[in-house]
Amino acid sequence: MKEMKKSGYETLIETMVEDPRLKRMDQFIQHGNVTTLDHVKSVARMSLAVNERLGLNGDPRVLVRGGLLHDYYLYDWHHYDGGRFHGFTHPAAALKQAEQDFDLSDREKNVIRSHMWPLTLLHVPDCREAWIVSLSDKLVSLHETLRRRR
């Protein structure tokens, strides 16, 4: 039963990334040679794994949707402001884009808006899904950054 559930959310990831709106994230580089689309897929998967391994009882659907949309800002951040303020500014940009294109729950909005906390001091994760995605984003970003320095 547990296994079936897991593959069900994996299927949700695969279905969602076929959406042409979401697919636009494959045009932008996140870290090194990792596209933003690859990055958000890894974060969605990591969020499901963290949730399950630590028994955190997060809603897997919110983890997948929030995880896939957390960096939905759709521009090349390396050229935007020289990337200097990207860490501070992109959660709001991602939320604005995601709200335009998708019907989001309050928890999904919080996942996106707070994922850079504590950098964005005033936007604190206020549900367990937001904490899980925020942690998973940091783990995946660390891995993507260190892997290319090997």
Ligand SMILES: [Fe+2]
């Ligand atoms: Fe981000």
Ligand SMILES: [Fe+2]
């Ligand atoms: Fe991210």
